Amino acid sequence: MCGVFGVVAPGQEAARIAALGIFALQHRGQESAGVAVSDGEQLMLYKDLGLVAQVLDDRRLPSLRGELAIAHCRYSTTGSTVWENAQPTLRLGPRRALAIGHNGNLVNTRELLAKLAGGRARLPASTDTELLTALIADEPATDTVDALRRVLPTTRGAYSLVVLDERRVLGVRDPHGFRPLVLGRLAPQEPRTVGLWDDPDSAAGWVLSSETAGLDVVGAEYVRDVEPGEIVILEAGKAPASVRFAPATPALCVFELIYFARPDSYMEGVNLYEARRQMGIQLAGEQPIPADLVMPVPDTGAPAAAGYAEASGIPYREGMIRNRYAGRTFIQPSQAMRQRGVTVKLSPLREIVRGRRLVVVDDSIVRGTTTRSIVELLRRAGAAEIHVRISAPPIYHPCFYGIDTQVETELIASTHSVEEIRAFIGADSLGYLSLRGVLAALDLPYDRFCFACFDGRYPEPVPYDAASRKFALEEGVGARG
Numbered sequence: 001m002c003g004v005f006g007v008v009a010p011g012q013e014a015a016r017i018a019a020l021g022i023f024a025l026q027h028r029g030q031e032s033a034g035v036a037v038s039d040g041e042q043l044m045l046y047k048d049l050g051l052v053a054q055v056l057d058d059r060r061l062p063s064l065r066g067e068l069a070i071a072h073c074r075y076s077t078t079g080s081t082v083w084e085n086a087q088p089t090l091r092l093g094p095r096r097a098l099a100i101g102h103n104g105n106l107v108n109t110r111e112l113l114a115k116l117a118g119g120r121a122r123l124p125a126s127t128d129t130e131l132l133t134a135l136i137a138d139e140p141a142t143d144t145v146d147a148l149r150r151v152l153p154t155t156r157g158a159y160s161l162v163v164l165d166e167r168r169v170l171g172v173r174d175p176h177g178f179r180p181l182v183l184g185r186l187a188p189q190e191p192r193t194v195g196l197w198d199d200p201d202s203a204a205g206w207v208l209s210s211e212t213a214g215l216d217v218v219g220a221e222y223v224r225d226v227e228p229g230e231i232v233i234l235e236a237g238k239a240p241a242s243v244r245f246a247p248a249t250p251a252l253c254v255f256e257l258i259y260f261a262r263p264d265s266y267m268e269g270v271n272l273y274e275a276r277r278q279m280g281i282q283l284a285g286e287q288p289i290p291a292d293l294v295m296p297v298p299d300t301g302a303p304a305a306a307g308y309a310e311a312s313g314i315p316y317r318e319g320m321i322r323n324r325y326a327g328r329t330f331i332q333p334s335q336a337m338r339q340r341g342v343t344v345k346l347s348p349l350r351e352i353v354r355g356r357r358l359v360v361v362d363d364s365i366v367r368g369t370t371t372r373s374i375v376e377l378l379r380r381a382g383a384a385e386i387h388v389r390i391s392a393p394p395i396y397h398p399c400f401y402g403i404d405t406q407v408e409t410e411l412i413a414s415t416h417s418v419e420e421i422r423a424f425i426g427a428d429s430l431g432y433l434s435l436r437g438v439l440a441a442l443d444l445p446y447d448r449f450c451f452a453c454f455d456g457r458y459p460e461p462v463p464y465d466a467a468s469r470k471f472a473l474e475e476g477v478g479a480r481g
Protein backbone atom coordinates (compact mmCIF):
# COMPACT_ATOMS: atom_id res chain seq x y z
CA MET A 1 0.00 0.00 0.00
CA CYS A 2 1.00 3.60 -0.43
CA GLY A 3 -0.60 7.01 -0.34
CA VAL A 4 -0.56 9.38 -3.30
CA PHE A 5 -1.54 13.03 -3.53
CA GLY A 6 -1.39 15.62 -6.30
CA VAL A 7 -2.27 19.31 -6.44
CA VAL A 8 -2.53 22.21 -8.85
CA ALA A 9 -2.83 25.36 -6.74
CA PRO A 10 -2.71 28.67 -8.67
CA GLY A 11 -0.93 31.35 -6.63
CA GLN A 12 -0.07 28.97 -3.77
CA GLU A 13 2.91 26.89 -2.65
CA ALA A 14 1.78 23.48 -3.88
CA ALA A 15 4.49 21.60 -1.93
CA ARG A 16 2.98 22.69 1.40
CA ILE A 17 -0.50 21.59 0.35
CA ALA A 18 0.88 18.28 -0.92
CA ALA A 19 2.78 17.73 2.34
CA LEU A 20 -0.41 18.31 4.33
CA GLY A 21 -2.39 16.01 2.04
CA ILE A 22 0.10 13.17 2.23
CA PHE A 23 0.28 13.60 6.01
CA ALA A 24 -3.43 12.69 6.12
CA LEU A 25 -2.55 9.51 4.21
CA GLN A 26 0.31 8.48 6.51
CA HIS A 27 -1.54 5.30 7.54
CA ARG A 28 -1.07 4.01 3.97
CA GLY A 29 2.72 3.88 4.22
CA GLN A 30 5.31 4.73 6.82
CA GLU A 31 8.63 3.78 5.25
CA SER A 32 9.37 6.88 3.20
CA ALA A 33 7.85 10.12 1.96
CA GLY A 34 8.51 12.64 -0.78
CA VAL A 35 7.26 15.59 -2.81
CA ALA A 36 7.98 16.57 -6.41
CA VAL A 37 7.13 20.11 -7.57
CA SER A 38 7.05 22.04 -10.81
CA ASP A 39 7.40 25.80 -11.17
CA GLY A 40 6.12 25.55 -14.74
CA GLU A 41 9.59 25.07 -16.20
CA GLN A 42 11.42 22.47 -14.21
CA LEU A 43 10.80 19.69 -11.74
CA MET A 44 12.35 19.34 -8.28
CA LEU A 45 12.18 16.42 -5.90
CA TYR A 46 12.78 15.84 -2.23
CA LYS A 47 12.31 12.39 -0.70
CA ASP A 48 13.74 10.38 2.17
CA LEU A 49 13.13 7.41 4.43
CA GLY A 50 10.90 8.21 7.42
CA LEU A 51 7.48 9.55 8.32
CA VAL A 52 5.92 12.44 6.41
CA ALA A 53 6.40 14.97 9.23
CA GLN A 54 10.07 14.01 9.56
CA VAL A 55 10.84 14.14 5.84
CA LEU A 56 8.74 17.11 4.72
CA ASP A 57 9.48 19.64 7.42
CA ASP A 58 9.90 23.40 7.41
CA ARG A 59 13.57 23.19 6.47
CA ARG A 60 12.75 21.43 3.18
CA LEU A 61 9.45 22.84 2.00
CA PRO A 62 10.40 26.49 1.35
CA SER A 63 12.93 25.46 -1.30
CA LEU A 64 10.30 23.42 -3.18
CA ARG A 65 8.63 26.23 -5.10
CA GLY A 66 5.86 25.95 -7.65
CA GLU A 67 2.11 25.71 -8.15
CA LEU A 68 2.10 22.03 -9.09
CA ALA A 69 3.10 19.15 -6.84
CA ILE A 70 2.70 15.44 -6.21
CA ALA A 71 3.48 13.56 -3.00
CA HIS A 72 3.84 9.97 -1.89
CA CYS A 73 4.21 7.88 1.25
CA ARG A 74 5.46 4.34 0.86
CA TYR A 75 4.79 0.88 2.14
CA SER A 76 6.91 -1.49 0.08
CA THR A 77 5.38 -4.24 -2.02
CA THR A 78 8.19 -4.26 -4.62
CA GLY A 79 11.79 -3.55 -3.65
CA SER A 80 13.50 -3.02 -0.31
CA THR A 81 13.25 -0.06 2.07
CA VAL A 82 16.15 2.01 0.78
CA TRP A 83 16.39 5.67 -0.19
CA GLU A 84 16.52 4.88 -3.93
CA ASN A 85 13.13 3.17 -3.70
CA ALA A 86 11.39 6.13 -2.04
CA GLN A 87 8.92 8.03 -4.23
CA PRO A 88 7.99 10.09 -6.17
CA THR A 89 10.32 8.83 -8.86
CA LEU A 90 11.91 11.48 -11.08
CA ARG A 91 13.16 11.08 -14.63
CA LEU A 92 14.68 13.98 -16.55
CA GLY A 93 14.94 12.27 -19.91
CA PRO A 94 15.71 13.60 -23.38
CA ARG A 95 12.08 13.11 -24.41
CA ARG A 96 10.34 14.41 -21.29
CA ALA A 97 10.72 15.18 -17.61
CA LEU A 98 8.28 13.57 -15.24
CA ALA A 99 7.75 12.42 -11.68
CA ILE A 100 5.41 9.66 -10.55
CA GLY A 101 3.83 8.53 -7.30
CA HIS A 102 2.33 5.02 -7.41
CA ASN A 103 -0.06 3.10 -5.18
CA GLY A 104 -0.37 -0.54 -6.23
CA ASN A 105 1.70 -3.32 -7.67
CA LEU A 106 2.35 -4.36 -11.26
CA VAL A 107 2.22 -8.11 -11.98
CA ASN A 108 4.06 -8.19 -15.32
CA THR A 109 7.28 -6.43 -14.34
CA ARG A 110 9.53 -9.05 -16.03
CA GLU A 111 7.72 -8.61 -19.33
CA LEU A 112 7.93 -4.81 -19.03
CA LEU A 113 11.58 -4.94 -18.09
CA ALA A 114 12.32 -6.95 -21.21
CA LYS A 115 10.75 -4.16 -23.28
CA LEU A 116 12.99 -1.53 -21.77
CA ALA A 117 16.12 -1.40 -23.92
CA GLY A 118 15.74 -5.14 -24.57
CA GLY A 119 16.07 -5.86 -20.84
CA ARG A 120 19.55 -4.31 -20.67
CA ALA A 121 18.46 -1.07 -19.00
CA ARG A 122 19.90 -0.11 -15.64
CA LEU A 123 17.30 1.38 -13.37
CA PRO A 124 18.26 3.65 -10.49
CA ALA A 125 15.92 1.76 -8.13
CA SER A 126 14.32 -1.66 -7.83
CA THR A 127 10.62 -0.76 -7.79
CA ASP A 128 7.94 -1.38 -10.40
CA THR A 129 7.29 2.39 -10.27
CA GLU A 130 10.84 3.13 -11.43
CA LEU A 131 10.32 0.75 -14.32
CA LEU A 132 7.00 2.38 -15.22
CA THR A 133 8.56 5.85 -15.02
CA ALA A 134 11.38 4.81 -17.35
CA LEU A 135 8.92 3.31 -19.86
CA ILE A 136 6.78 6.45 -19.92
CA ALA A 137 9.75 8.82 -20.03
CA ASP A 138 11.33 6.93 -22.94
CA GLU A 139 8.14 6.47 -24.95
CA PRO A 140 8.54 8.31 -28.27
CA ALA A 141 5.26 10.23 -28.07
CA THR A 142 5.08 14.01 -28.26
CA ASP A 143 3.17 14.44 -25.02
CA THR A 144 3.05 12.85 -21.55
CA VAL A 145 -0.64 11.99 -21.90
CA ASP A 146 0.01 10.27 -25.24
CA ALA A 147 2.95 8.42 -23.70
CA LEU A 148 0.67 7.22 -20.88
CA ARG A 149 -1.98 6.10 -23.37
CA ARG A 150 0.62 4.02 -25.18
CA VAL A 151 2.40 2.52 -22.19
CA LEU A 152 -0.45 1.86 -19.76
CA PRO A 153 -2.27 -0.71 -21.92
CA THR A 154 0.92 -2.84 -21.76
CA THR A 155 1.00 -2.83 -17.96
CA ARG A 156 -0.97 -5.26 -15.82
CA GLY A 157 -1.81 -5.08 -12.17
CA ALA A 158 -2.75 -2.35 -9.75
CA TYR A 159 -1.83 1.30 -10.16
CA SER A 160 -3.32 4.51 -8.95
CA LEU A 161 -0.83 7.13 -10.11
CA VAL A 162 -0.16 10.81 -9.70
CA VAL A 163 2.07 12.07 -12.53
CA LEU A 164 3.78 15.44 -12.73
CA ASP A 165 5.29 17.08 -15.79
CA GLU A 166 6.30 20.72 -16.17
CA ARG A 167 2.76 21.99 -16.75
CA ARG A 168 0.31 19.42 -15.45
CA VAL A 169 -0.65 16.98 -12.73
CA LEU A 170 -2.29 13.78 -14.00
CA GLY A 171 -4.31 11.22 -12.07
CA VAL A 172 -4.50 7.66 -13.39
CA ARG A 173 -6.31 4.48 -12.25
CA ASP A 174 -5.75 1.04 -13.73
CA PRO A 175 -8.73 -0.47 -15.60
CA HIS A 176 -9.81 -2.42 -12.50
CA GLY A 177 -9.35 0.52 -10.15
CA PHE A 178 -7.89 -1.78 -7.48
CA ARG A 179 -6.67 1.21 -5.49
CA PRO A 180 -8.75 4.31 -4.87
CA LEU A 181 -8.09 7.83 -6.21
CA VAL A 182 -10.39 10.81 -5.87
CA LEU A 183 -10.55 14.27 -7.42
CA GLY A 184 -11.28 17.36 -5.33
CA ARG A 185 -11.68 21.09 -5.92
CA LEU A 186 -9.64 23.57 -3.95
CA ALA A 187 -11.23 26.98 -3.46
CA PRO A 188 -9.18 29.91 -4.86
CA GLN A 189 -6.81 31.38 -2.30
CA GLU A 190 -8.45 34.79 -2.58
CA PRO A 191 -12.09 34.75 -3.63
CA ARG A 192 -12.53 36.93 -6.70
CA THR A 193 -15.50 38.06 -8.67
CA VAL A 194 -16.28 35.74 -11.52
CA GLY A 195 -17.96 37.42 -14.47
CA LEU A 196 -21.04 35.93 -16.07
CA TRP A 197 -19.02 34.56 -19.00
CA ASP A 198 -15.93 33.53 -17.03
CA ASP A 199 -15.17 29.90 -16.37
CA PRO A 200 -15.74 29.54 -12.59
CA ASP A 201 -13.08 26.79 -12.53
CA SER A 202 -10.35 29.00 -13.95
CA ALA A 203 -9.22 30.32 -10.54
CA ALA A 204 -9.78 27.07 -8.64
CA GLY A 205 -7.15 24.56 -7.68
CA TRP A 206 -7.47 20.80 -8.10
CA VAL A 207 -6.45 17.96 -5.87
CA LEU A 208 -5.98 14.21 -6.30
CA SER A 209 -5.83 11.98 -3.25
CA SER A 210 -5.86 8.27 -2.45
CA GLU A 211 -8.69 8.95 -0.02
CA THR A 212 -11.23 11.65 0.67
CA ALA A 213 -9.50 12.23 4.04
CA GLY A 214 -6.68 13.84 2.03
CA LEU A 215 -9.16 16.31 0.51
CA ASP A 216 -10.65 17.24 3.88
CA VAL A 217 -7.32 18.18 5.41
CA VAL A 218 -6.53 20.74 2.69
CA GLY A 219 -10.09 22.09 2.58
CA ALA A 220 -10.87 20.65 -0.85
CA GLU A 221 -14.34 19.59 -1.83
CA TYR A 222 -14.91 16.08 -3.23
CA VAL A 223 -15.76 16.17 -6.93
CA ARG A 224 -15.69 12.52 -8.01
CA ASP A 225 -13.62 9.33 -8.14
CA VAL A 226 -11.06 9.00 -10.91
CA GLU A 227 -12.62 6.22 -12.99
CA PRO A 228 -10.85 2.91 -13.61
CA GLY A 229 -9.06 3.19 -16.98
CA GLU A 230 -9.14 7.01 -16.92
CA ILE A 231 -6.48 9.74 -17.01
CA VAL A 232 -7.57 13.02 -15.38
CA ILE A 233 -5.56 16.03 -16.56
CA LEU A 234 -5.17 19.00 -14.22
CA GLU A 235 -3.73 22.28 -15.41
CA ALA A 236 -3.73 25.73 -13.79
CA GLY A 237 -6.54 27.97 -15.03
CA LYS A 238 -8.50 25.14 -16.64
CA ALA A 239 -11.27 22.75 -15.64
CA PRO A 240 -10.12 19.12 -15.34
CA ALA A 241 -9.97 17.18 -18.62
CA SER A 242 -10.32 13.44 -19.00
CA VAL A 243 -9.18 10.77 -21.47
CA ARG A 244 -9.57 7.00 -21.31
CA PHE A 245 -6.84 4.47 -22.05
CA ALA A 246 -8.92 1.34 -21.39
CA PRO A 247 -12.51 0.34 -20.67
CA ALA A 248 -13.40 0.12 -16.97
CA THR A 249 -13.71 -3.33 -15.37
CA PRO A 250 -14.07 -2.26 -11.71
CA ALA A 251 -12.57 -4.38 -8.93
CA LEU A 252 -11.86 -2.06 -6.00
CA CYS A 253 -9.96 -3.84 -3.22
CA VAL A 254 -12.57 -4.70 -0.59
CA PHE A 255 -9.84 -4.57 2.07
CA GLU A 256 -9.70 -0.81 1.60
CA LEU A 257 -13.23 -0.73 3.00
CA ILE A 258 -12.72 -3.45 5.62
CA TYR A 259 -9.69 -2.02 7.31
CA PHE A 260 -7.05 -0.26 5.28
CA ALA A 261 -8.42 3.18 4.50
CA ARG A 262 -9.24 5.76 7.17
CA PRO A 263 -12.70 5.42 8.76
CA ASP A 264 -13.50 9.06 7.96
CA SER A 265 -12.90 8.44 4.24
CA TYR A 266 -15.67 7.63 1.76
CA MET A 267 -15.46 4.98 -0.97
CA GLU A 268 -18.18 4.10 -3.47
CA GLY A 269 -20.28 6.71 -1.68
CA VAL A 270 -20.02 4.86 1.64
CA ASN A 271 -18.48 6.25 4.83
CA LEU A 272 -16.00 3.64 6.01
CA TYR A 273 -16.72 4.02 9.74
CA GLU A 274 -20.35 3.28 9.01
CA ALA A 275 -19.47 0.36 6.68
CA ARG A 276 -17.32 -1.19 9.41
CA ARG A 277 -19.97 -0.64 12.08
CA GLN A 278 -22.42 -2.48 9.82
CA MET A 279 -19.89 -5.33 9.49
CA GLY A 280 -19.87 -5.55 13.30
CA ILE A 281 -23.68 -5.73 13.33
CA GLN A 282 -23.59 -8.57 10.79
CA LEU A 283 -20.83 -10.28 12.78
CA ALA A 284 -22.91 -10.23 15.98
CA GLY A 285 -25.74 -11.94 14.06
CA GLU A 286 -23.47 -14.60 12.55
CA GLN A 287 -21.13 -15.22 15.49
CA PRO A 288 -23.00 -14.64 18.78
CA ILE A 289 -21.46 -15.55 22.17
CA PRO A 290 -22.46 -14.82 25.79
CA ALA A 291 -19.97 -12.32 27.26
CA ASP A 292 -19.57 -9.42 29.70
CA LEU A 293 -17.85 -6.90 27.41
CA VAL A 294 -17.16 -6.19 23.76
CA MET A 295 -13.80 -4.55 23.11
CA PRO A 296 -11.95 -3.58 19.96
CA VAL A 297 -8.37 -4.24 19.00
CA PRO A 298 -7.43 -0.56 18.78
CA ASP A 299 -7.80 1.38 16.64
CA THR A 300 -8.92 -0.42 13.52
CA GLY A 301 -11.33 -2.84 15.25
CA ALA A 302 -13.30 -0.04 16.92
CA PRO A 303 -16.11 0.58 14.41
CA ALA A 304 -16.91 -3.15 14.04
CA ALA A 305 -16.75 -3.61 17.84
CA ALA A 306 -19.23 -0.75 18.25
CA GLY A 307 -21.57 -2.49 15.78
CA TYR A 308 -21.16 -5.85 17.53
CA ALA A 309 -21.94 -4.32 20.93
CA GLU A 310 -24.95 -2.47 19.57
CA ALA A 311 -26.44 -5.56 17.91
CA SER A 312 -25.65 -7.99 20.76
CA GLY A 313 -26.60 -5.71 23.64
CA ILE A 314 -23.28 -6.50 25.36
CA PRO A 315 -21.60 -3.36 26.82
CA TYR A 316 -18.71 -1.82 24.87
CA ARG A 317 -15.47 -0.95 26.67
CA GLU A 318 -11.93 -0.21 25.63
CA GLY A 319 -9.82 -2.94 27.19
CA MET A 320 -6.49 -1.99 25.63
CA ILE A 321 -4.69 1.27 25.08
CA ARG A 322 -2.71 1.87 21.96
CA ASN A 323 0.53 3.81 21.97
CA ARG A 324 -0.27 6.51 19.44
CA TYR A 325 3.33 6.82 18.36
CA ALA A 326 3.79 3.18 17.36
CA GLY A 327 3.21 2.29 13.71
CA ARG A 328 0.67 -0.21 12.48
CA THR A 329 1.96 -3.70 13.18
CA PHE A 330 0.91 -5.08 9.83
CA ILE A 331 2.69 -2.34 7.97
CA GLN A 332 6.16 -3.06 9.33
CA PRO A 333 8.13 -4.67 6.52
CA SER A 334 9.66 -7.66 8.31
CA GLN A 335 8.31 -10.41 10.54
CA ALA A 336 10.85 -9.67 13.29
CA MET A 337 9.77 -6.01 13.43
CA ARG A 338 6.11 -7.02 13.37
CA GLN A 339 6.49 -9.30 16.40
CA ARG A 340 8.30 -6.68 18.43
CA GLY A 341 5.68 -4.14 17.39
CA VAL A 342 2.72 -5.72 19.21
CA THR A 343 3.90 -5.25 22.78
CA VAL A 344 5.29 -1.83 22.00
CA LYS A 345 1.93 -0.83 20.62
CA LEU A 346 -0.73 -2.20 22.99
CA SER A 347 -1.20 -2.44 26.72
CA PRO A 348 -4.23 -3.92 28.54
CA LEU A 349 -6.47 -2.03 30.98
CA ARG A 350 -6.40 -4.55 33.85
CA GLU A 351 -9.35 -3.05 35.75
CA ILE A 352 -11.54 -3.47 32.70
CA VAL A 353 -10.56 -6.97 31.58
CA ARG A 354 -9.84 -8.78 34.89
CA GLY A 355 -12.33 -11.59 35.55
CA ARG A 356 -14.44 -10.66 32.49
CA ARG A 357 -15.62 -12.71 29.51
CA LEU A 358 -14.45 -10.65 26.54
CA VAL A 359 -15.49 -10.45 22.90
CA VAL A 360 -12.39 -9.04 21.20
CA VAL A 361 -13.17 -7.62 17.75
CA ASP A 362 -10.58 -7.12 15.03
CA ASP A 363 -10.78 -6.63 11.27
CA SER A 364 -8.45 -9.38 10.07
CA ILE A 365 -6.05 -12.15 10.97
CA VAL A 366 -3.16 -12.32 8.50
CA ARG A 367 -0.33 -14.34 10.00
CA GLY A 368 -1.95 -14.88 13.40
CA THR A 369 1.06 -13.72 15.39
CA THR A 370 -0.40 -10.32 16.30
CA THR A 371 -3.71 -11.81 17.47
CA ARG A 372 -1.84 -14.43 19.47
CA SER A 373 0.17 -11.74 21.27
CA ILE A 374 -3.00 -9.77 22.00
CA VAL A 375 -4.74 -12.83 23.48
CA GLU A 376 -1.65 -13.49 25.59
CA LEU A 377 -1.62 -9.86 26.86
CA LEU A 378 -5.29 -10.09 27.86
CA ARG A 379 -4.84 -13.46 29.60
CA ARG A 380 -1.94 -12.07 31.62
CA ALA A 381 -4.16 -9.13 32.56
CA GLY A 382 -6.69 -11.59 34.05
CA ALA A 383 -9.41 -11.99 31.39
CA ALA A 384 -11.72 -14.91 32.25
CA GLU A 385 -12.61 -15.80 28.63
CA ILE A 386 -11.44 -14.41 25.31
CA HIS A 387 -13.68 -14.78 22.26
CA VAL A 388 -12.08 -13.38 19.12
CA ARG A 389 -14.42 -12.10 16.39
CA ILE A 390 -13.15 -10.97 13.00
CA SER A 391 -15.20 -8.59 10.84
CA ALA A 392 -14.00 -10.20 7.57
CA PRO A 393 -13.69 -13.74 6.20
CA PRO A 394 -10.46 -15.76 6.58
CA ILE A 395 -7.69 -14.67 4.16
CA TYR A 396 -6.90 -17.80 2.13
CA HIS A 397 -5.05 -16.30 -0.83
CA PRO A 398 -2.18 -13.85 -1.24
CA CYS A 399 -2.60 -10.38 -2.73
CA PHE A 400 -0.58 -9.40 -5.80
CA TYR A 401 -2.14 -5.98 -6.16
CA GLY A 402 -0.41 -3.95 -3.51
CA ILE A 403 -0.94 -5.48 -0.08
CA ASP A 404 2.11 -7.24 1.25
CA THR A 405 0.67 -10.73 1.74
CA GLN A 406 2.40 -12.20 -1.25
CA VAL A 407 3.32 -15.64 0.00
CA GLU A 408 0.50 -18.10 0.63
CA THR A 409 2.37 -19.74 3.49
CA GLU A 410 2.37 -16.40 5.37
CA LEU A 411 -1.42 -16.61 5.60
CA ILE A 412 -2.47 -18.75 8.52
CA ALA A 413 -5.93 -19.45 7.06
CA SER A 414 -4.44 -20.93 3.89
CA THR A 415 -2.91 -23.80 5.85
CA HIS A 416 -4.99 -24.03 9.05
CA SER A 417 -8.67 -24.63 9.85
CA VAL A 418 -10.57 -22.12 12.00
CA GLU A 419 -10.22 -24.48 14.97
CA GLU A 420 -6.45 -24.74 14.40
CA ILE A 421 -6.17 -20.95 14.20
CA ARG A 422 -8.17 -20.66 17.44
CA ALA A 423 -5.75 -23.05 19.13
CA PHE A 424 -2.74 -21.14 17.71
CA ILE A 425 -3.93 -17.76 18.95
CA GLY A 426 -4.99 -19.23 22.30
CA ALA A 427 -8.58 -17.89 22.26
CA ASP A 428 -11.61 -19.62 23.84
CA SER A 429 -13.51 -19.22 20.56
CA LEU A 430 -12.95 -17.67 17.16
CA GLY A 431 -15.51 -16.54 14.59
CA TYR A 432 -15.24 -14.77 11.22
CA LEU A 433 -17.78 -12.72 9.27
CA SER A 434 -18.84 -14.45 6.03
CA LEU A 435 -18.38 -12.89 2.58
CA ARG A 436 -22.16 -12.68 2.40
CA GLY A 437 -22.08 -10.72 5.67
CA VAL A 438 -19.50 -8.27 4.25
CA LEU A 439 -21.71 -7.70 1.21
CA ALA A 440 -24.82 -7.23 3.32
CA ALA A 441 -22.93 -4.63 5.40
CA LEU A 442 -21.67 -2.73 2.36
CA ASP A 443 -24.96 -2.92 0.48
CA LEU A 444 -23.08 -2.49 -2.81
CA PRO A 445 -22.95 -4.72 -5.92
CA TYR A 446 -20.57 -7.70 -5.66
CA ASP A 447 -19.15 -7.09 -9.14
CA ARG A 448 -17.55 -3.75 -8.23
CA PHE A 449 -14.98 -5.35 -5.90
CA CYS A 450 -11.94 -7.57 -5.74
CA PHE A 451 -12.42 -10.31 -3.11
CA ALA A 452 -9.54 -12.46 -4.37
CA CYS A 453 -7.83 -12.96 -1.02
CA PHE A 454 -11.07 -14.54 0.20
CA ASP A 455 -12.32 -16.39 -2.89
CA GLY A 456 -9.17 -16.78 -5.05
CA ARG A 457 -10.85 -15.19 -8.10
CA TYR A 458 -8.15 -12.78 -9.26
CA PRO A 459 -9.58 -10.06 -11.55
CA GLU A 460 -6.17 -9.70 -13.25
CA PRO A 461 -4.39 -12.98 -13.96
CA VAL A 462 -1.08 -13.25 -12.15
CA PRO A 463 1.78 -14.72 -14.19
CA TYR A 464 3.15 -17.88 -12.62
CA ASP A 465 6.63 -16.48 -12.06
CA ALA A 466 5.17 -13.32 -10.58
CA ALA A 467 3.97 -15.07 -7.58
CA SER A 468 4.92 -11.44 -7.56
CA ARG A 469 8.12 -11.75 -5.70
CA LYS A 470 8.76 -8.53 -3.88
CA PHE A 471 12.41 -8.30 -4.84
CA ALA A 472 12.07 -9.48 -8.45
CA LEU A 473 13.65 -6.30 -9.82
CA GLU A 474 16.66 -6.60 -7.57
CA GLU A 475 17.85 -9.78 -9.28
CA GLY A 476 20.37 -8.32 -11.67
CA VAL A 477 18.69 -5.04 -12.49
CA GLY A 478 18.64 -1.83 -10.57
CA ALA A 479 20.12 -0.73 -7.34
CA ARG A 480 19.88 -2.58 -4.09
CA GLY A 481 20.74 -0.23 -1.25
Ligand code: SF4
Binds near residue numbers: 178398452454
Ligand atom coordinates in the same frame (compact mmCIF):
# COMPACT_ATOMS: atom_id res chain seq x y z
S1 SF4 B 1 -6.48 -9.75 -3.38
FE1 SF4 B 1 -7.45 -9.02 -1.46
S2 SF4 B 1 -6.09 -7.41 -0.66
FE2 SF4 B 1 -5.52 -7.77 -2.82
S3 SF4 B 1 -6.72 -6.29 -4.01
FE3 SF4 B 1 -7.96 -8.15 -3.94
S4 SF4 B 1 -9.26 -7.91 -2.10
FE4 SF4 B 1 -7.61 -6.41 -1.94
